[in-house]
Amino acid sequence: MDFQHAQAIRSRREFLTTSASGLGGVALASLLANDGLMADEKSPSTNPLAPKPPHFAPKAKRCIFIQLAGAPSHIDLYDHKPVLNERNGQKLPESLTEKVRFAFIKKESALLMGSPQKFERYGKCGMELSTLLPHIGSCADDIALIRSMHTDAFNHHPAQLMLTAGVPRFGRPSFGSWLNYGLGSESENLPGFVVLTAGRGSSGGVSNWTSGFLSTTYQGVPFRSQGEPVLNLNNPPGISPEIQAASLAAVNQLNQKKYESVHDPEIAARIASYELAFRMQSAAPELIDLSQETQEVKDAYGVDRKEPEKTNFRGGGANVYKQFSTNCLLARRLVERGVRFVTLVHASWDHHSNLAPEIGYNAGMLDQPVGALIKDLKDRGMLDDTLVICAGEFGRTPLGENRGGKAVNTGRDHHPYAFSLWMAGGGIKGGTVLGETDEIGWAPVEDPVHMNDFHATIMHQFGLDHLKVSKNFKGLDVRLTDQGGQVLKKIIS
Numbered sequence: 001m002d003f004q005h006a007q008a009i010r011s012r013r014e015f016l017t018t019s020a021s022g023l024g025g026v027a028l029a030s031l032l033a034n035d036g037l038m039a040d041e042k043s044p045s046t047n048p049l050a051p052k053p054p055h056f057a058p059k060a061k062r063c064i065f066i067q068l069a070g071a072p073s074h075i076d077l078y079d080h081k082p083v084l085n086e087r088n089g090q091k092l093p094e095s096l097t098e099k100v101r102f103a104f105i106k107k108e109s110a111l112l113m114g115s116p117q118k119f120e121r122y123g124k125c126g127m128e129l130s131t132l133l134p135h136i137g138s139c140a141d142d143i144a145l146i147r148s149m150h151t152d153a154f155n156h157h158p159a160q161l162m163l164t165a166g167v168p169r170f171g172r173p174s175f176g177s178w179l180n181y182g183l184g185s186e187s188e189n190l191p192g193f194v195v196l197t198a199g200r201g202s203s204g205g206v207s208n209w210t211s212g213f214l215s216t217t218y219q220g221v222p223f224r225s226q227g228e229p230v231l232n233l234n235n236p237p238g239i240s241p242e243i244q245a246a247s248l249a250a251v252n253q254l255n256q257k258k259y260e261s262v263h264d265p266e267i268a269a270r271i272a273s274y275e276l277a278f279r280m281q282s283a284a285p286e287l288i289d290l291s292q293e294t295q296e297v298k299d300a301y302g303v304d305r306k307e308p309e310k311t312n313f314r315g316g317g318a319n320v321y322k323q324f325s326t327n328c329l330l331a332r333r334l335v336e337r338g339v340r341f342v343t344l345v346h347a348s349w350d351h352h353s354n355l356a357p358e359i360g361y362n363a364g365m366l367d368q369p370v371g372a373l374i375k376d377l378k379d380r381g382m383l384d385d386t387l388v389i390c391a392g393e394f395g396r397t398p399l400g401e402n403r404g405g406k407a408v409n410t411g412r413d414h415h416p417y418a419f420s421l422w423m424a425g426g427g428i429k430g431g432t433v434l435g436e437t438d439e440i441g442w443a444p445v446e447d448p449v450h451m452n453d454f455h456a457t458i459m460h461q462f463g464l465d466h467l468k469v470s471k472n473f474k475g476l477d478v479r480l481t482d483q484g485g486q487v488l489k490k491i492i493s
Contacts, residue, residue: 048217048269049192051184054463059427059492060387061186062335063179063458065343066370068362069160069202070314070350071419073396073412075441076115076359077130078420079147083439084398085114092399096442101154103414104352104403112440113400113409116356125431132363135371141431142374142383144491145422148435148444151394151451152483154416156350159393160204162451165212166480173212173471175455176341178480179462180218181211182469187338189283191221194334196327197345198365199315209343213473217269220343223284223330287333290326300372301329313358314348321365328369332376335386349392352401353411374424387426387461391454395419398440417443421454426461429493449488456485461492 075081090112097107118131123140136143153159158168165172173181176193185192195209202208209220259267290298298304302325311317324346331342346365351358370390377383394416400409418437424430436446459466459480466485470477 048215048265049180049185051186052182054183055465055468056463058461058463059385060425060461061385062339063176063341063387063389063426063462064331064335064373065176065341066366066388066390067160067163067202067208067343067345068347068349068366068390068392069199069204069208069345070156070348071159071392071394071396071414072349072362073115073351073355073359074147074418074420074437075396075398075412076117076355077133077363078145078422079437079441080119080128080130081115081398081437081439081441084112084441087112087440088114100417102397103154104401105397105399105413106402110399110402111409112398113412117359123431127431127433130363132360133367135367136374139371139374139424142378143422143424143430144428144432144434145420146434146449146454146488146491147418147420147437148446148448149395149419149421149451149454150444150448151416151419154394154414156203156393156414157207159414159416160202160208163391163393164204164208165210166452166455167482170207171212172210172478173214173218173480174209174220175458175480176209176220176343177211177214177218178459178469179464180340181214181471182459182464183340183462185338185340187340190287190334190337190339192340193218193220193343194339194341195220195222195343195345196330197222198320198324198327199317199345199347202345202347208345213478214471215266215269220341223288283337287337288330290329293329297376298329300376301325302368302372303329305368308361308364310357311361313354313361314350315346315358315362315365320346324365325369328373332373332380332382335382336380351396351411352403352413355411377425383425385426387428387458388424389421389458390423391421392419395441398442423491427493428461429491432491434488434491447490450484452481452483452485453488455480457488457491460487 075084092110092112119128120131120137121128122137125141127140127143127145129137129140151159151162153162153168161170161172162168164174166175180192193209211219255267255270290303303322305321305325307319307321311320327344331344334342349362374383374388377386377388394414395418396412397415399413401411401413402409418441434447435444435449437443438445456466459469466479466481470479
């Protein structure tokens, strides 16, 4: 039964009885409020994004999540496998693949495919990474690389939901929404959760930043890096700021009366959203005005770098390099202004064919601005409490893609059984590598990490016990880590 229906069915006698008996309580509440001993219903505490205390002292206060939609090949970027190269063109034993589901690979003719990429050791820690990532490699001593990830879904959309929402199903809140639900936001003029996209867009789309059954206040808000930051943010022609302010005041007054009557938290969320939108009209344009940044900073991120001559790849297109570089700089500006969670989405890394040139293009887009982001946060003293995450939804097979009867394998299929991701800052122990896969990168052989372990660790860094952050939904207390999850203590400083 909803609030409005409950109010509608109350009898006159019940109304008079409860009203009369409640007059003393109302008077007392008024006196307490006047003495500063009780929160006023009209105070900012009704704002769902008001800051909330964590369960224990946090290491991280804000998060930048770089989502490489389509799933990059761990074998070509993060997990060097010389034995795989030695066994290039060989078949795997049927016992290894007979119970394995592939998206497209034909098991009977599938062959191992080595990587043409070169690897080097970076930093004092000697972390081994592809030479496609020299800028990220230069930050190796600040990075914790997990090489033993595994997940529950082998197709993109369910796996992206698993990555962002903890389960491969629709309707669940993303972990950016969970963090805002658990902690609120420190920004008064911008949303607590902002999304910036580049490339052609992920297959999961808005479900990657949905608030699910939580209040819509916690949902990710897509921003644009140029023009109007948020569609329809500006006033229509002929509507002055004064007229808009008066209209907002009238709407909020009506909403406030309704809230005082039924105490529906969704009304409080609506009031807060209208007020936030009004404040954003001045804050958002200032945010994307990069003229405030020095040329040195913009050059470091590659905001004005030259686009590659060839861009017609899965993750390519006109100005993708500039767009992603700008998004990385905007991400720093957003967290600098108190935004709790920023998602940077780039697609696609779904290299079923033409892997070598396309992953080279994507890595070139990714490497410089992300390396600059880590260094910029560190220089500003922000990396210590800003968690940076770079991840795709799964890995890629050590077997070559062989659908369509192609004589030469030039790509890799989906592989949920093993993949890599990395984190930096926010109390993460830099210069560490967690987990190991077998000699061909097929499965973890040391410290396997499930996706919910990854989520539990993120919550922990923000001072939240993942077992205690829940929402009652349809009679169940639902968590981000419903399927379990252990904090990865080996990568926590």
